[in-house]
Amino acid sequence: MRAADVGDPVMGRLLDHCGAHDTVTAIQTGTLPESLATDGSKEALLQRRLRRWRARLDIANPAEDLAAGEQAGARLIIPGDPEWPTQLDQLGHGRPLGLWLSGIADLRFSCLKSVAVVGARAATSYGVHVASEFGVGLSETGWTVVSGGAYGIDGAAHRGALAAESPTVVVLACGADVSYPSGHHDLFAQARDQGVIVSECPPGVPPTRGRFLVRNRLIAALSRGTVVVEAALRSGALNTAKHALALDRHLAAVPGPVTSAMSAGCHHLLRERKAVCVTSPEEMIDLVGDLGDDLAPARRGPILPRDSLSESTSRVLDAIPARGSIGPAAVAVAAGVDLSTTLSALGSLAAAGFINRTPAGWRLHKQALPPP
Structure with a gap:
């Protein structure tokens, strides 16, 4: 770890091929293992790396690193240790x-x-x-x-x-x-x-x-x-x-x-x-997350009172004017539904507070008026 740069893939390849002990020996002697030198690898690149690693290794003090880590409350883990991810x-x-x-x-x-x-x-x-x-x-x-x-x-x-x-x-x-x-x-x-x-x-x-x-x-x-x-x-x-x-x-x-x-x-x-x-x-x-176990809740907009109305009742409500009044027959024509359905819908809408009955017919309740 002192000899190589962090994440050096050349050192990683050498370690995987030779193991830690033989890698240190190769760095100290400047000699590549025979099996690695003949497997078609870029020997010149490895030789340059070996010289650089040896210069760093000569001044490294592993025992001092371990002591400094222990003093700072740090621990060293390597691949194969129980805590290694x-x-x-x-x-x-x-x-x-x-x-x-x-x-x-x-x-x-x-x-x-x-x-x-x-x-x-x-x-x-x-x-x-x-x-x-x-x-x-x-x-x-x-x-x-x-x-x-x-x-x-x-x-x-x-x-x-x-x-x-x-x-x-x-x-x-x-x-x-x-x-x-x-x-x-x-x-x-x-x-x-x-x-x-x-x-x-x-x-x-x-x-x-x-x-x-x-x-x-x-x-x-x-x-x-x-x-x-x-x-x-x-x-x-x-x-x-x-x-x-x-x-x-x-x-x-x-x-x-x-x-x-x-x-x-x-x-x-x-x-x-x-x-x-x-x-x-x-x-x-x-x-x-895990499929089926960590699903995010579906996002929906606010639920409005009109959302629960049936299609025919909603059409009747749309036919009621915001100003002035209108009779049931005119509502039925404007909504495109029969008169009996219109009368039933008008009663439901009045009970729910959407519309008011006036002497001249029906009109929207003030709180049900659409925004300007």
Whole structure:
């Protein structure tokens, strides 16, 4: 982990082929295993990587890393450990070599039902509100929120989950003992108390732009699906969305004002039909949940008193004038129904308070008048 860059697929391929012990030996001696050197691989590329890895390995101190991690309250897990999320294996040779975890929650268990909530750092008040609602709504129904701990959408989603007194998973692009951004120091502390901080960087490693982009694949891989709340056309959140699509995970986007540049990335995903439009936590759970068990309730408009009227009664009501009065025969002609049906409907409408009887006939009740 000290020798290779995070997410280095060349190191991943070498590890899968040789195992950890022989990989370290190959780095230290600068000699590729005979089986790998003759299987048609790009030997020159591997040789260059071996020289780079050896320079880093010479100054690495694994025992010191483990001690620093223990002192910071972090633990190291590797593939095959009980807490290792097996869905990370879908990353292939780009799978993390190991993960440093800091917090009380079990990572594997927390990610069994999880949703990644991502978006812009420079979020609008609309985006922050929506992300918070998603954080609360997902957590209250037993779903874990996964995000990157950044300002804006990430932080709002984490806070929403923590407010619901549920665990949240924070995936960092630096060491698990490094608070970046520093303004989220208290948020990370609370996340450790209720959830877990995740990093594939050893303790003390600072963030870089490259690590942020590589980190995004973990956010997408740990969760069943990703929802982009707000994102500009150039946004790290769209990088996470790209990883979700590559992993064949569900991808959703929240629409925003068409005039907002911070929603342009979401609208692009929707227009290109790469993402599903969601507007609530329930709709996101419907997308990623179990078929038949996690369906979102159907949305309907308000039910009005007129909705329960039969077709003929509704036609009679439409024939009653808002001003002036009209007799039953004229109502029957205007409504296109027979007189007996009209008389029955008039009695029902009067009893329900839709119309009033006057000396000159029938007219609409004042409360039933259509809006101007």
